[in-house]
Amino acid sequence: MEKNLSFSEAKKDDMTALKVTNLSKTYRESAGDVHALGPVSFEMEAGEFLCFLGPTGCGKTTLLRTIAGLEQPDTGEVIVQSPHYSGEPIIGYVFQQGALFPWMSIFANLEFPLKAKKIAQDTRRKKVESMLDMMGLASFASSYPHQLSGGMQQRAALARSLVMEPDLLLMDEPFSSLDMRTSQELQDNLRELLKRSSTTVLFVTHNIEEAVYLAGEVIVLGHRPGRIVRSETIDLPDPRSRLSDTFTEYLVSLRETFESLVSD
């Protein structure tokens, strides 16, 4: 699963969490090759929140899947490293939707990664319970995914990724299937949660507002093949307000870039 990832031991002052160089990917299909991505290069520091913004079909998901090791790149290299300790870094991945195991209760879903890592039962229990509490899911512990609303399901999926305490969290349009209110609520939750941890997050979305609200840095990805078109640091005070003037300025400016992409 992780064949294309190389892990290097972190030096003490090296805060790089993710280094992607010249990554590209072409899908070979019977109808012809689809050059989906790249080449793309970028770096992330530990604790950073980077958001890839791009229209549908720009290779955002391919990028995440390649970093996660679900897809083999044609060229380029992905280096993931944990800044805190040497060893294999833990990568979390939140899918668009529906990745919870429907035959398991929410509790069992959260327990899954800990069980896979052979963590002792009482430690497992404690970790899952505190995560459920933190995410406001405690009362759903014994429910099954289909009994939960879409928003709650994504919340549980996020909780399942966070319970492994990942060094790098990859999020693939995790809130795009939700209505705006629920989506914004989850965005707020995510910001709250990340304040308390040092997780590095790579988030992918086609929603400009979501990107500006969440990210420390936004990279706009152009249309097929996905290439970096623009990179913008979002310098907004915390807590962020979706109504502030600066927020709107970022929004308009990114929208301009975005529109020029689509009309090309």
Place this chain on the structure above:
Amino acid sequence: MSLVRVALGFSLAALIGIPVGLLMGASYHARKFLSLMVEMARPLSAIALLPLSIIIFKARTFSQLLGLEYLRYQKNLLNEMQLGMIFILFWGGVFPIILGTIQGVRSVRKMHLEAAGILGANRLFSFRHVIIPSALPDIFHGLKLGIGRCWMVIIAAEMLPGTNSGIGYLIRYSYQLSRYDIMLASIVIVAFIGALFSKGLESLGEKSLVLRSKER
């Protein structure tokens, strides 16, 4: 008596069919290798094999297989378990079970496997906690078809000469004695028990099915 025979033959079919199906579902090579054999063997009616199985297994019964030779000429349960009959029950039941299990393993959603991999599960763990639970509804479906087949086979097999017990035997014997009332009653019982098997396995499989079909 028929029930005990079916229980024996069907358990054997499940015991072998499910692991073979899991193997064939999970491994490309196993599927390539075994599917030809399965496809060749499957259309062969179990009843067609009855004479052959009698030749192969003679009139051996379970009491002989277990080395309990002295039980041979007594009337007891083990002595009524003709190996040939158990074999064709196995034959009748095993293929729907294999096919159902393959279908189940193959229909596991790719996203669930990917998620399991990212969450740190190795192949064995994924197999145990992702593939098997998502295959369960189809496995139960295969079991349901399998036990129906077993039930059909046993009635026919018991009607043939060389048997002196079982509901199939009862149907034939009452026919020969012109006791049509007993014959009809037996047929009703056969239908009833068949339905009971089917419903029983269905309700066992229901929970897993509900969980899978409701996923978004």
